[in-house]
Amino acid sequence: MTNKLEILFLSDKQVNELAANNMSEVMHDMERVLSLFDSGDAMCPDKAVMPWGKTIEDENTLGRLNAMPGYIGGEYDMAGIKWIGSSPQNYKIGLPRATVLVILNDPITKIPVAISDGTTVSAKRTGAVGGIAVKYLSVKNATTMTIFGAGAQSRTQLEAALLARPSIKTVYINDVMFERAETFANEMSEKYGVAVTAVKEPGEYCKKSDIIITVTIASEPIVHADWIKKGALMMNMADYEFTDDCVRLADKIVVDNWKNIKHRKISTVALMYDRGLITDGDITAQIGEIINGKKPGRENNNETIYFNAVGMGIEDIAVVTRAYRKALEQGVGTKVPYWE
Secondary structure, eight states: OOSOEEEEEEOHHHHIIIIITOHHHHHHHHHHHHHHHHHTOEEOOOOEEEESSSSHHHHHHHOEEEEEEEEEOTTTOEEEEEEEEEOGGGGGGTOOSEEEEEEEEOTTTOOEEEEEEOHHHHHHHHHHHHHHHHHHHSOTTOOEEEEEOOSHHHHHHHHHHHHHOTTOOEEEEEOSSHHHHHHHHHHHHHHHOSEEEEOSSOHHHHTTOSEEEEOSOOSSOOBOGGGOOTTOEEEEOSSSOBOHHHHHHOSEEEESOHHHHHHHOOSHHHHHHHTTSSOGGGOOEEHHHHHTTSSOOOOSTTOOEEEEOOOOHHHHHHHHHHHHHHHHHHTOSEEEEEEO
């Protein structure tokens, strides 16, 4: 047995500068991950979720810890795990709701080779998956979007959506704390040069929107079917946010990982399945099938489409792997003795 092994540690600043800050590159990673997952060149076990409290409402107040292991092949060829803590009350003490650690393991020896912060990675990759959904599922000339939730995830969703659809010129933002929505609107208008408006009553603005994105911790639906115009893309990126009738409106139901969505049981489509209101046969496609050309994405401007993503640890592993390999090339990071 070797008498010395080292692990490379990457701080938030290092992993972000090496990989996470460039949204177009993260979107490329996510498109590849979703493609490789569909091709079978990946392993993605169910999330292990440790919630605080006994109900979804408790979890959305007190938080949870998730373990998300996986292996991603292709040009990444790396195993690992994402370990994410989520505490919605952290804003009261000036901390982010979610904090993430990613561990990379060599796929041959299974020995850990890197430990990295993944907090920004997680936010960016979630936004990037949303951007891929916008690319394949929204109308090509989309101009108007409504976002629910004004936290970190809403910022990355907007960033990726604007890359996928530069035609977007008008954005409405809604949050249960209106001042957060106002802050978001001011920051994002200045950053991207689009008209971002904070709204208290979102219904009339959803009716104008080509894309509706929800990134909240809602435990009851906040988007209603009579707000959805024909041809809209509904993006359920977090919890129980759309009514059942919104899903029933959809001409197509597209997901990232249907098995994991059913296992997690928090999004609208997952809860509908759990209550016997939809079946496996009602799922049009996993988005990797669309990326790989096995099934069509949007086929015309009149299709109303519902998309739900549960998120996969392999997405974070891919981004951190890219950072890790750059770090080795550039001599970045701190080598920590593991076995001495």
